[in-house]
Amino acid sequence: MQIPLLLEQLLNGLQFGFMLFLMASGLTLIFGVMGLINLAHGSLYMVGAFACAAVAAATGSFWLGLVASLAGAAAAGALVEVLVIRRLYGRDHLDQVLATFALILIFSEGTRWLFGSFPLYLDIPPLLGGALTLPGSAPYPIYRLAIIGAGLLVALGLYLLISRTRLGMRIRAGEADREMIAALGIDIRTLYTIVFALGAALAGMAGALVGALQSVQVGMGEPVLILAFVVIVIGGIGSIRGALFGALLVGVVDTTGRLLLPLALSSFISPSAAASTGAALASMLIYVLMALILALRPRGLFPAAAG
Amino acid sequence: MxxxxxxxxxxxxxxxxxxxxxxxxxxxxxxxxxxxxxxxxxxxxxxxxxxxxxxxxxxxxxxxxxxxxxxxxxxxxxxxxxxxxxxxxxxxxxxxxxxxxxxxxxxxxxxxxxxxxxxxxxxxxxxxxxxxxxxxQNDNFHEAMGQYANGDYKKTFILAPNYPAGKDSLTGFKRYYKGELAGEVYTQLGQTDYAAEIAQIRASGADSVFFFLPGGMGIAFTKQYGQSGVTIPLMGPGFSFSQDVLGAIGDAAVGVRNSASWSKxxxxxxxxxxxxxxxxxxxxxxxxxxxxxxxxxxxxxxxxxxxxxxxxxxxxxxxxxxxxxxxxxxxxxNTNNHPIQDIYVREVVKEGDVITNKIIATAFTDHSDAYAKDCKM
The missing domain is CATH 3.40.50.2300 (Response regulator)
Incomplete structure (x- = not known):
């Protein structure tokens, strides 16, 4: 096992973690502020990816596509909040899960109706193509470094928004006591729509950035959604800081587990059996991690200040 | 539902x-x-x-x-x-x-x-x-690629999702491939990020890569492989490079060899x-x-x-x-009601703006499957 390969895999783990953070930050923001379990968050991720692919195909510019993904997902989020989600805040979590599950089906079939059943093409922008040479002479794709950068920027932006702005102050107040801030004359309905649209825009941006690496197709959001839920449960539901550390932890543990478990097993069973057993164990690893963390810290690593 | x-x-x-x-x-x-x-x-x-x-x-x-x-x-x-x-x-x-x-x-x-x-x-x-x-029969295309790989390659890295058809795939490939394996990796079903596997491939010293990743998994892998700067040749069964996914993979697929019983x-x-x-x-x-x-x-x-x-x-x-x-x-x-047919090796090419497949070789003539002898009908 060479050191450069291990370093590269750590970087891959960080990059995967930041990808998860983009998705998990919106999910945890919406849960923290409104107490809403939004299963349709994966659909907003898909909307972002499709908006980016469609606009990039029409204009030839990934950057216009990225803008479209933010705008499209935010608009879809705001629309859904006003039409559906608004009626669910007072309901229990089961009703929220049912209604947002219905939204998944509506978004999936709606997207198929608009774009057809075949995956769309979306490539990384030429500006971020190519690879940098890491120490140890391994080339590393610039686009993946850019995802790490985007994740850092989003983390910083959310921190500043929540701790330094008036909107952030209201969001924190809304988390703490929603009746009180309504009584103080703040339009809580508009605040909720803004927060939901912001969370949707983050999901849409994640969809566009990741769509360039993966496949833009119907149903692409659901596997990521499951991981994003693992992340926010590990990090502490409602906590942005928890989402960041949870995402990085899941990313690094998953990536290095996939590499190291088969290697470790191959020292005492046949390579072929080690490959399949190691892969099976590696896929369980993050859930084992989640169970361990919940056993030690039932409210996650960084429990939100007020529940 | x-x-x-x-x-x-x-x-x-x-x-x-x-x-x-x-x-x-x-x-x-x-x-x-x-x-x-x-x-x-x-x-x-x-x-x-x-x-x-x-x-x-x-x-x-x-x-x-x-x-x-x-x-x-x-x-x-x-x-x-x-x-x-x-x-x-x-x-x-x-x-x-x-x-x-x-x-x-x-x-x-x-x-x-x-x-x-x-x-x-x-x-x-x-x-x-x-x-x-x-x-x-599920193994057929993978067997054909194993057979074809013998001509060009001696050290292949093989990769498939960890589920029954993935294991059948690598079994089929190994049934005919005579060279050495640079590595054998099973990925999660539905996995979307392959950076870790691609780094392993580069470090393995392989002279070729055989992978079976149907649907969106294959699109993700091939795009990321193209972006990674690794130039070890790819091959796979025709499913990974069928007309329904080629448009979404784009130029990253051009030149890849794959096996199928049909081509346009x-x-x-x-x-x-x-x-x-x-x-x-x-x-x-x-x-x-x-x-x-x-x-x-x-x-x-x-x-x-x-x-x-x-x-x-x-x-x-x-x-x-x-x-x-x-x-x-x-x-x-055949006696087990499964096809006896030729299996071809195709190469992904660009015809104008359209990315599609072209036959470059025949891997098997009148190929049947390894299971027919167990069929008592």
Whole structure:
């Protein structure tokens, strides 16, 4: 096992973690502020990816596509909040899960109706193509470094928004006591729509950035959604800081587990059996991690200040 | 959860009826929603195209969506057999769905024709006189790539998802590949990020990579591989480079070699007509799933012209003759009702703006499968 390969895999783990953070930050923001379990968050991720692919195909510019993904997902989020989600805040979590599950089906079939059943093409922008040479002479794709950068920027932006702005102050107040801030004359309905649209825009941006690496197709959001839920449960539901550390932890543990478990097993069973057993164990690893963390810290690593 | 997707279709063209002018009802269960819908849509469209072109007005096709869920496929099959009284069933894309549906269907003495999935249990000890596979046995394409790799490569890195068809794939490849393995990796089913595996491939000193990652997984892997700067040649079964995904992969796929029993440039009359008609009708190039759906329909049409569907014995015999113009050129059934056919190696090329496949070699002539000897029919 060479050191450069291990370093590269750590970087891959960080990059995967930041990808998860983009998705998990919106999910945890919406849960923290409104107490809403939004299963349709994966659909907003898909909307972002499709908006980016469609606009990039029409204009030839990934950057216009990225803008479209933010705008499209935010608009879809705001629309859904006003039409559906608004009626669910007072309901229990089961009703929220049912209604947002219905939204998944509506978004999936709606997207198929608009774009057809075949995956769309979306490539990384030429500006971020190519690879940098890491120490140890391994080339590393610039686009993946850019995802790490985007994740850092989003983390910083959310921190500043929540701790330094008036909107952030209201969001924190809304988390703490929603009746009180309504009584103080703040339009809580508009605040909720803004927060939901912001969370949707983050999901849409994640969809566009990741769509360039993966496949833009119907149903692409659901596997990521499951991981994003693992992340926010590990990090502490409602906590942005928890989402960041949870995402990085899941990313690094998953990536290095996939590499190291088969290697470790191959020292005492046949390579072929080690490959399949190691892969099976590696896929369980993050859930084992989640169970361990919940056993030690039932409210996650960084429990939100007020529940 | 999913309601009936499409109602009946009766071919409208005027034309000749078969020798037996009795109605034949075909039930098609296929995947029309969710991430795998592209495959089912191609199968359905080509199947209906063949029925329409035949002008046979006595054939009715009932299509329903299984949403790629085994339990739903079983429910639809029961409903089609018991309340809609279909004579034949077809359409399933995925091996896990086929394993859930086919044994109970054939046990009820209903004939099932597979347009895609070919899991090994149904080719060996679990074969059945009522089960006809018009596509391939699952291992076939992977075996062909293993055979082909012997010519060029000595140290291949192999990769597949950790589920039964993934293991069958690598088993099939290794059955014919004689070189050394640089590594053998199983990924998670549905995995979307392959940076870790790509780094392993680069560090392994491999001279080639064989991978089987169907659907979105293959799109993600191939794009990320192209972006990573690794230049070790890729190869895989035709599923990873079928027409339905090539558009989404883009230029990263160009030059990749893959194995299949069909390609759009295969030189025979039936294929030329099929490719032209499919493009005219649907405005896109057909995939291998479309080719297999089209052959399935034409096989049924050939049997309907020879025997009555109510006389099961005669109808099975008529199917087994495989007396139809296959778009694959030559086609016949082995003792286990699975194909004996040629398997080609294709290369992904760019024709103008369209990315598609071109045949560059023949890996196997008259290839059957490794399980036929276990079939006692």
């Amino acid at each position: 999913k309601q009936m997707m499409a109602a009946a279709l009766v071919a409208l063209c005027a034309g000749t009826a078969g020798a037996f002018a009795e109605p034949v009802k075909i039930g098609m269960i296929t995947t029309l929603s969710g991430g795998g819908a592209g495959l089912g849509v191609d199968t359905r469209d080509a199947f209906l195209l063949a029925i329409k072109k035949s002008g046979n007005k006595d054939i009715e096709v009932v299509v329903e969506d299984d949403a790629q869920k085994p339990e739903l496929a079983v429910q639809i099959a029961d409903k089609m057999i018991q309340s809609e009284k279909v004579d034949l069933l077809t359409g399933i894309i995925w091996s896990n769905l086929a394993m859930a549906v086919v044994p109970s269907v054939t046990a009820q003495d209903v004939i099932y024709l597979s347009p895609n999935a070919g899991p090994s249990p149904l080719a060996g000890a679990g074969c059945n006189a009522n089960y006809f596979n018009v596509a391939y 440039d295969l030189d025979n009359e039936a294929n030329k007509t099929f490719v032209a008609d499919f493009q005219a009708e649907y405005g896109r190039l057909p995939s291998i799933y479309a080719a297999q759906g089209y052959d399935t329909a034409n096989l049924i049409l050939s049997a309907v012209a020879k025997a009555s569907v109510t006389d099961k014995e005669a109808f099975r015999a008529a199917l087994k003759e495989a007396d139809f113009p296959s778009v694959r050129g030559k086609f016949k059934f």
